Amino acid sequence: MHLSSPQHFTSMKQALISLFGDGVKVAQSHRISGGDINEAYALTLTNGTQIFLKSNTKEHAAFFTAEASGLNAIAKTGCIKTPHILCSGTEDGNPGFSFLLLEFIHSQNRAADYWESFARQLAAMHQAPSTDFVSQGTYGFLQDNYIGSTKQRNTPKDSWIEFFGECRLKPQFMAASRYFDHTDLYKINRLLDNLHLFLVEPEYPSLLHGDLWSGNFMTGNDGKAWLIDPAVYVGHAEADIAMTELFGGFPPAFYDAYQKAAPMQPGYHRRRDLYNLYHLLNHLNLFGRTYLSSVKRIIEHYHTF
Ligand code: ADP
Numbered sequence: 001m002h003l004s005s006p007q008h009f010t011s012m013k014q015a016l017i018s019l020f021g022d023g024v025k026v027a028q029s030h031r032i033s034g035g036d037i038n039e040a041y042a043l044t045l046t047n048g049t050q051i052f053l054k055s056n057t058k059e060h061a062a063f064f065t066a067e068a069s070g071l072n073a074i075a076k077t078g079c080i081k082t083p084h085i086l087c088s089g090t091e092d093g094n095p096g097f098s099f100l101l102l103e104f105i106h107s108q109n110r111a112a113d114y115w116e117s118f119a120r121q122l123a124a125m126h127q128a129p130s131t132d133f134v135s136q137g138t139y140g141f142l143q144d145n146y147i148g149s150t151k152q153r154n155t156p157k158d159s160w161i162e163f164f165g166e167c168r169l170k171p172q173f174m175a176a177s178r179y180f181d182h183t184d185l186y187k188i189n190r191l192l193d194n195l196h197l198f199l200v201e202p203e204y205p206s207l208l209h210g211d212l213w214s215g216n217f218m219t220g221n222d223g224k225a226w227l228i229d230p231a232v233y234v235g236h237a238e239a240d241i242a243m244t245e246l247f248g249g250f251p252p253a254f255y256d257a258y259q260k261a262a263p264m265q266p267g268y269h270r271r272r273d274l275y276n277l278y279h280l281l282n283h284l285n286l287f288g289r290t291y292l293s294s295v296k297r298i299i300e301h302y303h304t305f
Helices: 012-020 058-077 114-127 160-175 182-193 237-244 252-261 268-287 289-303
Strands: 026-032 039-045 050-056 085-091 097-103 145-147 150-152 206-208 217-219 225-227 233-235
Touching: 012 085, 012 097, 050 058, 058 085, 058 097, 058 114, 058 145, 058 206, 114 206, 114 225, 114 237, 114 252, 150 160, 150 268, 160 182, 160 233, 160 268, 182 289, 206 237, 237 252, 237 268, 268 289
Parallel strands: none
Antiparallel strands: 026 039, 039 050, 050 097, 085 097, 145 150, 206 233, 217 225
16 A cells, blocks of 8 residues: 655755646745744735745655655545645755645634534544555554654654554663663563563554644634644554543543543553653653653552452
8 A cells, every 4th residue: 555645846946836737936035933844934925815834944855755644544544534645745955955735724612512522533533444554564653754853753653552662662762772771671671571460452553643742733614623743553542541641631522522422441541651651752752851750750660469
């Protein structure tokens, strides 16, 4: 299976002409804050269209091809909205830059059933057939991608537990090794060796958003939740739900509706922190020691389980 890649241009000017016609240029650009990794802008074009631009250095062009593949995969399930991908590109030159152009999301007021509808759409995405998103095996993705700016390994595996250990926890633990002493390493190895005691194989494999915190969905012009900035892979749906709980959680209406649409396997709350250990380790690796105590608390809990 192949997900179509967006058109890739070697200049923004060319991209705009090809997408919108001769003579169309940027009339106004307005910086948007909120992203962790890239620069983001609302661009108003000379033909009046508004588009969304993300840019980074040209060495980081792969962030955007990976993001486009993820948005494409989510869109392919047809269950929940994502912004339409216009194109990606790398502008050569000194210093040059890489870019991704997306449909601009014009946010409206949230629909009255916003959280219920979000939960039902996410559950539908989790229940959608996922075989198109792995080349072999059951878990993983067609390509590696990024979680923040960290490379996220998506090597196919037939076991979710093996995938989570090998492709999620181990690479992050290795990157964070300078934070751990001998005793920590003993506990970490015990935890990794005993993952099968804590985790369960899912009832069905799911396409996951992969980085589902409150900064990664927006309200679209239909008043519903649209997913942005994914780090997709096929895994256990619980991992997406766990991440929604990591930084404060969504309202109860969301979890009630999700549970009705896609009942969670018993024992989810005992597994939740282990899924979030992946994101906390990633934060430790990206942003430093502030996250170390949360990481150690989870290691402590699971190694003695
Ligand atoms: P980063 O990759 O740096 O984390 P994001 O994808 O989170 O960047 O985007 C940064 C901000 O831009 C978001 O918090 C959101 O407010 C806004 N944004 C993202 N995508 C769109 C879009 N398609 N249309 C309008 N605004 C967007």
